[in-house]
Amino acid sequence: MTARGIAASMTELIRSGGLSPGTTLPTVRALATALGVSPATVAQAWSQLRAHRMITTSGRRGTTVSGPPTVPHPTRFERVGHLGDRLSLDLAIAAPDPALLPPLGDALLAAAGSPQLNDYSRTPVTPLLEAAVREDWPFRAEAWTAVGGGYEGIELLCRALLVPGDRVAVEEPTTARLLDILDAFEAEKVPVACDDDGPLPDSLEAALRSRPVMFLYQSRAQAPCGWTISEDRADRLAARLATAPHVLLVEDDGIGALAQRPAASLAARLPDRSVLVRSYSKSYGPDLRIAVVGGASGMVEKIRILRTYGIGWTSRILQDALAHLLTDTATTELVAAAARRYTHRREALAQRLAERGVPTANRDGLGLWVPVADETSALVTLAARGVSVSPGSRFVVASPPRAHVRVATSKLVEDTDTLDEIADLLARAAMTADPLH
The missing domain is CATH 3.40.640.10 (Type I PLP-dependent aspartate aminotransferase-like (Major domain))
Known part of the structure; x- marks a missing residue:
């Protein structure tokens, strides 16, 4: 029996419901002995099943059935900025401003x-x-x-x-x-x-x-x-x-x-x-x-x-x-002008945040990496006031020594009063560790 044959048989059992989600599977060595094959053959079959998210291995807790074949979901990106339908200001996605794109x-x-x-x-x-x-x-x-x-x-x-x-x-x-x-x-x-x-x-x-x-x-x-x-x-x-x-x-x-x-x-x-x-x-x-x-x-x-x-x-x-x-020369000039506008928007918000005691270090790009006292508190505080930003935890592998949120600046309105209002709200959210305070 080959690894592919073992994986195919397991897939059929999982699809038919013979092995339901949560079922604990035998160890690699035990199944290899029962089937009369090498442990390496079973391990290869397990690898194929894991690649399609049909089984999950959790160290000492063993291997369990997850369900029929699935595709992985981009969970970090899917959850960035999706905090409800009531939000009126999207500062989560650093997308280009349509008004600044060339025709x-x-x-x-x-x-x-x-x-x-x-x-x-x-x-x-x-x-x-x-x-x-x-x-x-x-x-x-x-x-x-x-x-x-x-x-x-x-x-x-x-x-x-x-x-x-x-x-x-x-x-x-x-x-x-x-x-x-x-x-x-x-x-x-x-x-x-x-x-x-x-x-x-x-x-x-x-x-x-x-x-x-x-x-x-x-x-x-x-x-x-x-x-x-x-x-x-x-x-x-x-x-x-x-x-x-x-x-x-x-x-x-x-x-x-x-x-x-x-x-x-x-x-x-x-x-x-x-x-x-x-x-x-x-x-x-x-x-x-x-x-x-x-x-x-x-x-x-x-x-x-x-x-x-x-x-x-x-x-x-x-x-x-x-x-x-x-x-095209005219298009090149338009893109260069757009780059300057994006820089102005980012720097205008960064300056206001710095004046309010929230330093940022971004020297280029379409957003700011903003330090906060507590990520959840910052997200909730902003969402309660209709503002969406990206949770910094989605951008890291390990837990960072300090929490952040990512604020997109590419579509900011270049209006002094509006920028001041946004900076006030972001600074309040960055400094509070008590949701809705």
Whole structure:
């Protein structure tokens, strides 16, 4: 009997109700003896069942049935900001302001004239888009592909490169979506502590001792903390990574042209085992649904292969529309102006919070990482007054020494009285440890 056969038989029993949720299963060794197979065969079958969330192993409490095959839910992201229907001010999701996005009409019309349209040949990236993104890519990429947004790029890389139980070094804190993706692939997250200049070299060195297979990090306008890696910090991090040649680097650039400070790229220092995933959603429009992945050919090729099972390629109309926007002078000026407006909104709120005794350190990005006395109290206090923010616990692997909430600033009204009112409310929520006080 094979591991696949054991897993298939168990799946049938669980689906039919023969094994109901909560049923305790025999130990690996006991079942192996009963079936006349090796413990390794049963362990492999258990691994397949866990991957589909049909069974759960809880250490000494053993393995129990969870239920029929399911897909993992992005619980961190699904719960961010969802605090009720009565909320009138959403400061939870750092989405772009539609009023600051460039118009798409001319770009779509130009792209619709592509001679490649309606050709079933798979096009990982169109020549026009590759030429446009190559201009400011921080290193010479061996291969390119366009995907349906930055998080799809990260998800595909994790699917291609990880197996359950692999360790992944990741910034602490980082985005809720990245942590959800790692959970979905049953990766063990190894947190890397950060300061205002990014990941700390000594903390990364400590994480590398656990032999992670990947380091997943953001290079600029990091969400939620807003730091950008400096040249000196990048050199020191690369020196640590040079001692761990087995570690693959995945650099996430979720904000692109909206970043106000240039980043030093680790991928540029270790290009043979790195890819950069750059999203254009926040800067050029979420409905373009495009990020570009460029870097080591072996890593990018795995993404291309995975996509052949489904969508195959990203719409050439959308790819060439983005290429048009990236090379259009007027659009470039609009995006630069939008970046300045976002900076003004973030800094205006940060200044008011500092005046009220609530310091924040974000130097870039679309939000603020706000320290609070108690997360639950802050969330309840704000929700009672119709304001939604993101709980900081969704952005961390381990419990932090101090609680935070993430406040999106991208859609703030640039009105002095309104900003003062929001700052007053946030400061009150940040300082109280008594809900509704």
